[in-house]
């Protein structure tokens with residue numbers, strides 16, 4: 001195998017290595033956290049926050065109603081006590097009591113709506129909790145297979161790296177340097193039908209001759225400067 005062919009094989013290993021590393025990264029990230037579970041955990045937090053918000057409004061509403069109820073009772077007692085004889089004052093007070101009763105009724109209605117909101121929030125939270133539990137079960141069930149896959153990918157990576165290093169060791173230093181110097185990526189391109197397959201430009205006839213002789217001398221594409229190898 002001449003240096004160009006070795007470099008092409010080396011490049012192939014580098015590409016395989018990159019692909020396997022991506023697989024490993026994806027598996028590791030999935031094993032670290034399942035995006036489905038993470039999304040549902042966030043939804044769970046939101047559902048709990050919504051429950052807390054309704055609960056706080058209910059407490060506030062209870063407090064206000066309690067306050068208004070006791071004021072209303074006090075006023076009613078005063079009204080019924082017979083202590084107030086002045087008709088104007090009586091009239092004012094009875095109007096005030098009527099007004100307080102109306103407001104109290106409105107507050108009762110509002111409280112009922114709030115309780116309905118609270119029930120809806122509870123139901124939503126229950127539903128998210130159930131979905132989250134399901135997602136966690138599915139995620140846990142998938143883990144053993146994913147771990148096996150990860151294990152296999154890691155040993156494949158080790159093999160690729162060993163092979164890659166073995167090939168690189170066979171590449172003459174001048175060709176190694178040429179490979180590292182080449183800016184275009186990937187640095188090696190096959191030649192098919194007299195064309196550089198990377199940039200589609202036709203290889204010069206002298207370049208083709210050198211390639212056909214299969215010598216140690218490297219041929220570069222005149223257009224993209226990649227190292228050329230006959231397919």
Ligand SMILES: [Zn+2]
Pocket residue numbers: 189196197198199200201221222223224225226
């Ligand atoms: Zn080219």
